[in-house]
Amino acid sequence: MTPSTRQRRGRRKPKPSLRILITAGPTREYVDPVRYLSNESSGKMGFALAERAARAGHEVTLVAGPVHQPTPSGVERIDVVSARDMYRAARDAFREAQALFMCAAVADWRPARKRVGKWRKKEQGSEVASLELVRNTDILASLGRRKGSRLVVGFALETGNGVTRALEKMRRKNADYIVLNDETALGADRSSVTILGRDGQRRSLENRSKAVLASALVRLAEKHFA
Ligand code: CTP
Numbered sequence: 375m376t377p378s379t380r381q382r383r384g385r386r387k388p389k390p391s392l393r394i395l396i397t398a399g400p401t402r403e404y405v406d407p408v409r410y411l412s413n414e415s416s417g418k419m420g421f422a423l424a425e426r427a428a429r430a431g432h433e434v435t436l437v438a439g440p441v442h443q444p445t446p447s448g449v450e451r452i453d454v455v456s457a458r459d460m461y462r463a464a465r466d467a468f469r470e471a472q473a474l475f476m477c478a479a480v481a482d483w484r485p486a487r488k489r490v491g492k493w494r495k496k497e498q499g500s501e502v503a504s505l506e507l508v509r510n511t512d513i514l515a516s517l518g519r520r521k522g523s524r525l526v527v528g529f530a531l532e533t534g535n536g537v538t539r540a541l542e543k544m545r546r547k548n549a550d551y552i553v554l555n556d557e558t559a560l561g562a563d564r565s566s567v568t569i570l571g572r573d574g575q576r577r578s579l580e581n582r583s584k585a586v587l588a589s590a591l592v593r594l595a596e597k598h599f600a
Pocket of ligand 1: 457477
């Protein structure tokens with residue numbers, strides 16, 4: 375055996391580098407210049423995923439809502455505020471992407487109008503006020519509709535036994551996988567998830583660090599394109 379053959383036989387098949395788009399964190403929907411509607415998402419899962427994916431040699435674009443998380447090394451980060459900003463940034467990056475992980479907790483609603491000045495109590499003149507809301511675009515569903523051969527993974531935070539609802543979301547949003555978790559995942563460093571696949575796959579990972587869950591999701595993408 376010549377040295378070059380030995381080298382070839384000993385070498386493992388190189389993993390293809392994937393272009394992966396990840397969204398993370400909450401969005402903010404402003405009511406007036408100083409008030410907004412948002413949620414408790416910390417962005418930890420999406421940032422852990424971006425970190426692991428970049429470390430595994432993939433090209434990562436991370437579209438992040440307002441969070442206090444350092445940018446993982448080697449990751450292209452695009453900061454956004456509202457669901458509309460996130461939609462525009464994700465839609466643009468999706469064109470070049472091979473896989474989408476939609477980890478962000480996108481606000482479903484935004485105020486019908488953002489007030490130019492502060493919303494003052496006296497404007498209402500009563501003890502009750504109401505706020506008109508309009509629906510934000512469902513980013514996952516919109517990108518899922520035009521996914522072509524891309525891998526599309528959504529997340530579902532459900533209270534109680536959410537498998538049926540998560541499966542319904544997977545179908546409605548045309549995702550290949552849905553990562554189901556519950557409200558204890560919010561802001562936590564560890565989480566229990568069930569990964570549900572369109573092919574009927576169901577895999578539960580109990581009480582794992584978000585770094586471990588992130589590695590499992592990176593492997594899922596790598597296997598999908600292997
Ligand atoms: N999602 C999205 N755009 C939205 C709302 C949600 O892309 N406007 C994505 C989330 O990033 C997540 C998935 O859809 O990957 C599921 O989010 P969830 O809030 O659980 O789903 P909803 O469709 O908002 O369902 P509901 O609020 O009725 O539970």
